[in-house]
Amino acid sequence: MAPSLRSFFYLLATFQAVTAASWNATCTSKSQRKAWNDMTATEKTAYIDAELCLMARPAQAGITGAQNRWDELDWAHIAQSNIIHNxxxxxxxxxxxMRVHEYLLQSECGYEGGQPYWNEVLDMDNLTASVVFDPDTGFGGEGSDCVTDGPFTNLTLHMNSSSTSADYCLTRSFNSNGFQTGAQTYLDECFNTTTYVDAFECYQVNPHTAGHSAVGGTMLDVVGSPGEPLFFLHHSNLDRLWWQWQQANLTARLTEMGGRNVPLTSYLEQNGMESPSSSVLDYDGDDGNATTLNHNLWMVGIMPNATIREVMDLGGDLVCAEYV
Ligand SMILES: [Cu+2]
Known part of the structure; x- marks a missing residue:
């Protein structure tokens, strides 16, 4: 994004009523990110209400077909799924x-807490009994055509990889077996990797896949999974795991980045994704097919873009959060 446009968004953000968060200011008060099972009923209700608020707020980023803020977040992921995975x-x-989502909840929907996470490893032995699926204090349960209980009953989504005007229901189909690569032994294996490249591959393949498989339905859509509210609890948990890995050698790992910018051909084929074009890759901030701290993180106009450098420190000015 051009510097002038970036500062425009920055100015716009500063004019919004911001209570629990500020954007691009100095981090003074970190968002407290709690596990869902550690939150009070009041805290859970506040979060769910804020999610429903985002789904009801009109779209603002000028994305074709997006009807509300929720659609816009979904689109940010859909539009670039072939350059943010693998x-x-x-x-x-x-x-x-996760930070952009958390910030929208705080700045536009009056939410005062931090982005919750799903401590998935606690639920390995009994997925379906997880507190996150509680219809009264959680996200509700299954539904092969539409989710049938809880706050997201009949939630209608509008964006997918081929259309910005689709109308389809949020669905779920639990899979306990698919959940098992989120077990402690897999977490340990990832935690014990010694380079960022090994760490990201490990976290992506095992604990990341686990949460997507476990919930199933919309969550299993590699491209459109942010339509599922649990996406944000799952990915916050994954982010927490990466932060744990970083903290094991923080001095080095606050700046340790690497990996490719173009997904493996096998990955693209497996997920029906096109190879990213040069019109995207030429502007990613890197010189070649190696990810550096200069790499651009695009947010399709919802919030200003950022660089990887700016998000390396969870408690830094941009993310300003801690897992508690
Ligand atoms: Cu993703």
């Missing part, structure tokens, strides 16, 4: 995405 930017982009 690449070095996978973890940083999703960290930034």
């Amino acid at each position: 690449v070095g930017a996978f973890l940083p982009w999703h960290r930034y995405f």
Whole structure:
């Protein structure tokens, strides 16, 4: 994004009523990100209400077909799914995405808490009994045509990889077996990797896939999964795992980046994705097919773009959060 446009968005953001968060200011008060199972009923209600608020707020970013803020967030992921998965930017982009979502809840929907996470490893032995699926204090349960209970009953989504005017229901179909690569032994294997490249590959393949498989339905859509509200709890948990890995050697890992910018051909084919074009890759901030701290993280006009450098420190000025 051009510097002038960036400062325009910055100015716009400063004019919004901001209570629990500020944008691009100095981080003074970190968002407290709690596990869903550690939150009070009041805190859970506040979060769910703020999510429903985003779904009801009119679109603002000028994205074709987007009817509300929720659609816009979904589109940010859909539009660039072939440059944010299976690449070095996978973890940083999703960290930034969590922050943008959290910030919208705080700045536009009066939410005062931090982005919750789903501590998935606690639920390995009994997925369907997880507190996150509670219809009264959670996100509701399954539904093969539409989710049938909880706050997101009959939630209608509008964006997918081939259309910005689709109308389809949020669906879920639980899969306990698919959840098992989120177990502690897999987390340990990832935690024990010694380079960022090994870490991101490990976290993506095992704990990341686990949460998507476990919930199923919309969550299993590699491209359109942010239509599922649990996406943000799952990816915050993944982000927490990356932060744990960073903290194991923080001095080095606050700046350790790497990996490719173009997904493997096998990955693209497996997920029906096109190879990213030079019109995108030429502007990603890197010189070649290696991800660096200069890499751009695009947010399709919802919020200003950022660089990987700016999101490396979870408690830095841009993300300004901590997992508690
Ligand atoms: Cu993703």
